[in-house]
Each structure stands twice: as C-alpha cells, then as structure tokens.
Amino acid sequence: MKNVLVVGSTGQIGSELTMALRERYGNAHIIAGYIPGCEPKGELADSGPAAIVDVTDGTTIAETVSRYHIDTIYNLAALLSVVAEAKPRMAWRVGIDGLWNILEVAHEQGCAVFTPSSIGSFGIETPHDHTPQDTIQRPRTIYGVSKVTTELLSEWFHHKYGVDTRSVRFPGIISYVTPPGGGTTDYAVDIFYSAVRGEKFICPIKAGTRMDMMYMPDALRAAIELMEAAPERLKHHNGFNVAAMSFDPETIYNEIRKHIPEFEMTYDVDPLKESIAESWPDLMDDTCAREEWGWRHEYDLPRMTADMLEKLKARMA
Ligand code: AKB
Secondary structure, three states, X not given: OOOEEEEOOOOHHHHHHHHHHHHHHOHHHEEEEEOOOOOOOHHHHHOOOEEEOOOOOHHHHHHXXXXXXXXXXXXXXXXXXXXXXXXXXXXXXXXXXXXXXXHHHHHHHOOEEEOOEEHHHOOOOOOOEEEOOOOOOOOOOHHHHHHHHHHHHHHHHHHXXXXXXXXXXXXEXXXXXXXXXXXXXXXXXXXXXXXXXXXXXXXXXXXXXOEEEEEHHHHHHHHHHHHHOOHHHOOOOOOEEOOOEEEOHHHHHHHHHOOOOOOOEEEOOOHHHHHHHHHOOOEEOOHHHHHHHOOOOOOOHHHHHHHHHHHHHHHHO
C-alpha cells in the first residue's frame, strides 16, 4: 500500500491530484502538505490527513515523511512563470532549494519523488514544432531555468544515490476547479470563465501564438501513471514530454463559440506573457512517454471545451 505526501496540495494541480490519489489509494494514505495561510478547505480538508510541509524547511518534510511512513512524494511547490519573473529569488528558493530539501529527505528515507517540469524548460532556440524529447533547453525565464535545474537535479539524485525521481514536462493545464495563479498559459483557463459569465474576453496572448495545453484529468493521469510505471521500462526518468493539444487564442475562441455563438474576444497583448509564450514549443513530441510508459491523452480541444463549459456552468450556477 502506498503512503503519499503531496507537497503544495492546495495549489492548482495539488488540490485535484490529492483527491485523485485519495480515490486511488484510499483517503488515509494521502497526506495533504500545505504551508500556513494556504490550509486545505472543503472536501480536501474533510477527506483525509493534512500536515504543514514547507519545502524551504527540511525538518517539516522529514518529520511528515517519517510520521506517515511516506514512500512517494509528489512535489508541486513552485511559482508559475509570470510570478517567478517578478519574484526570482523566491522562485529559486521554493523551486530549487525546496527541491533539494525534498530529494535529501527522499534519499534518507527511501521515497520516490515526482516533481513536474514544464514546457517552460524550453527556450527560443528549441525546435518549436514536434519538440523532441532530448533537445536544446536554453530558457531565458527564471521559471525555465529552475525547471531545467529541476530535471537535472532530479536526475543527479537518481544516478548518484538511486532515488527514484520521475517527472513530466507539463503543458498549460486547464481545469474548472482551482484557478491557476500567475502562469503564461492562464489565458486558456480565463477565457472559459469569461465565456460562462457572458463577458467579453480580453486576450493577453497574440493571435497565432500556439502553445501545448492539457486538460486536468489527463495531467493527473500522467503524473500517477508515470509514478506507477515499471522501472525497467523507463529509459528516461525526468522531463518526459507529454502532449494532448496545441492551439492559439483564435482556435480556442472559435471552439468556445461553437457552444456560445455570442461570445466575444478582443486583444490587449501583454509583452511579458507574449515573449514567454513565443519562446515555448508550439507542440511537443511525446513519443518517448507513449513508448516507455504507455502515455495516452484522452481529451482533445473539442472534448475538453464541451466538458469545461458544462462543468464550469454547473459550478458557477
Ligand atoms: C505557466 O504558464 O507558467 C505554467 C506552465 C506551462 O508551466 N502553466
């Protein structure tokens, strides 16, 4: 039986991943790690145990791992790309010093560790179309620099100490549950909220700028399935490309208009977000994930849009 610690359990991915893991392995086996001020609420709080785990304080990680006999850590503590540019020192402290603390505890107490990387680990020199698994990674954002470091540091702990570290490069994640905070791909979530509220959407990304995106249920499955994959099948361990769909603002706008024909969108391009978006892949090649651990996405743009609109309308009613 697995005992899992989710670090950053109240964030965009963490809140849904904690619930998905509880459904799979049993509520009592999944510990929701949180920092003071970001306490779990509602179903997340009521359905299972929680503990204060601050990645910048290794003792809180070590104590929780030991107390709950944790064998797997999902480390979701990170600042997203736009916020990280405004708070680079903090982004490094949480993303990299925090990761070091987690990996050290994992080494000492024998845990496997999942720490997501991102399309943000690529840069302008990376081939943008069908971005290969192993290619140039020269990002110019602190977020990207920390994600490349995340991949390399996780690999180093794996080769040096045998820690079972694994990760995927997540695209922009779209969900109707917890809103994202401070990412470049957030527009692809915000557009749904405007559409459902009957408001005009002002898009911060230029028409024609494509990015990889993924619906949350696929993202959760990717994280869980990679951690469950038989180790002997894995040639890579960290930084698996995982893809599901790729679109620009016009494409998602037109898809939403199939359901809400009166929906309107205009542009007010944010130079920082646009420059980050242009440096990221248009579409990643995820052949290695498909071959090494059987990754398959289930949601394409039409299926995700229909589901998002239905679920968001129900939540906002
Ligand atoms: C962001 O936009 O910062 C994130 C990401 C793609 O890693 N959603």
